[in-house]
Amino acid sequence: MRASSRFKSVFLEQMLMGFQLSGFPCRTMSLPARMHAIKLSADVAMAVARGSRRWTHGLIAHLSKKEDKSFLKCILGKQYERLTMPCYSSWKIQRCKTILRRSFRERFGKQKPAQACTLARSLVKTRAQVLKRLVPGGKAMDGYSLLDETMDYVVCLQAQVDLMRHLLGAFEASKLRAQTKGTSSQGRKSIKDETDGNKKDLIELCMHLSDNA
């Protein structure tokens, strides 16, 4: 199962837009902040490109809770209001506390001897809980939809990793070319030349990549 190319192109566009909006030309940002902003824009781009799924809503809700909203607003633009509506975020399965307490009591009151099936079930339960923590928005899902969302999320993560790697490769290749094309022995060229050369190299490389793929 692979992500569609349309998804990837939308993803990439969004990501580049996000990079731009986060003010990357500003080099005074420290490395962790830059890394954080890149990751944020990549995640948002992934969620936006994927569309409406439970994990995308969960992801955006999680991000909007953690981050400063201004950046998100910039990236998402008009969709910000729609996507961060509170009814989508933190959908927990509402359970009555007394019922929960009662069920816990009767479960832990009489401990049956550990049978293979109950042991296996508890193993599966713990792992499902871990998975719920990993997949954004997983807390509100039951077993079946959790697997479904995990599948989708894994596909999108793979696409994200792929895209970022290609992007990185493109940047570095263009840098290499820029450097090898350097006329003088000095390290730094003028920024304008670099950017033009980089842009051209990037386009070339992307065409090359798309031919290869």
Add this chain to the structure above:
Amino acid sequence: MNSGSSDRSPKCFLNQNWDRSVDHISQFGSALGSFMSPQSSFELERGLQRIGHLSEEVPPQSHFMDSSGNSQALGGLVIAGNLALAHLDQFPADPGFAERAARFSSFDGQSYGWFSGHFELPGSGKPSTAAIIQSLTASGLQIGHLESNRQIPVSNEQQLKMNSAGPAISREEMSLSDPISASNGKKRKAPSKSKEKDAASPKPSTDPPKVADEEDSDTKRCRSSGKIHEIGIDNVKPKLEQNDGARSNGNAEQKQRKAGNDKPSEPPKDYIHVRARRGQATDSHSLAERVRREKISQRMKLLQDLVPGCSKVTGKAVMLDEIINYVQSLQRQVEFLSMKLATVNPQLDFDNLANLRAKDLIQIGGPVPNSAYSPEMSMVSSYADVPQQKDILHSIATNAMDFHCSMNMLDSTGHQDLNAHQACLGGFGDSSSQLGFFWEDDLQNIVQMGIGQDQEIVASSHNFHGGTSPAAQMKIEL
């Protein structure tokens, strides 16, 4: 009944041969998988894995005792091969068996004739097999020519069969995948009534037999419409006992295909054809439970295809473990890549990048091209045949080396040689020295996160400078 007495002997055969047959099945499944298209192999493996799954959950003896006498008898027939054709008389009486046979056979009328064709009964079997062959070819099967090869060497030694008929089966399986789905769709529409999963209204006890009879006649009608006969799949005869499981699995799967992720209560025309297994409770709760379990197992199998290196894993817990590891490693990779992008970015102006048209970047995908990286990367990425699980850390290692390449480039105060990583690390300029060590610390952190998780696999990068980063020494273990 003589079947009762003769069933004793097959049971002990079953117990002995169960492990062997399961091994054969797994071999067979993997062999098939290499030949067949993913779709058809998926269907077959589903059945195979059902056996494995069932064998985990339930000890084989109890399973065979609980399930219908037919499956017992079938198992005995398959493995021992000693039962006379007289036993076959009782088969059509069981509607469940008829349905199972319907799934795997396609000729008119007699459901048991198929089985007779596959038993190595020296003399008695032959005339009926000839009749079967004729009927099969008459119904327009493509695999008719294979049957004559198949009939003679039918034996209890499944191993021989599997090895010899592996490639031959692949031809059949290719043709099977589509007709099966088509025929299953047909079978769904034909029976007018079905035991619905969400039968909230408790069905009277007389309904199941009535439904069974209807379904029996309906399945016979379906059979006559020419489903592909899985005569070549006599190698997976041990699977037949699990037909009911496979069938309801197939039903659940069809439900998936048609209804997507709909809730169990579906519009009346799209019913869930769930059959109660003989010897199991027939109330709606257990049926619902069973369908739910099968949905989950089906999803697990899809996930198995997604997560690399999980084809051999059975069981939910281990599978979930693998999924968790994979998701975590993907997330870590994203973090790592974003850090690398952060280091590369300062030299590039992103304003111009936004001008890149989307269609230039379409179809960016597929494997990471080696040409994008420096020649040293190709050394590491030439470890192409390592198992998938290690690829992730390898890629991280390549990224790590790449990272140092980029550091070198950024530092570009004359260190044009990409091999001079050590020199690069050692001889930083003023401005970049702090940044350099800072980057290295980040790299160490991220790498150690990766190392902490997968302890048996440690990736190494020989370009790390020994003095500055002792903690980041990693070794590639193949």
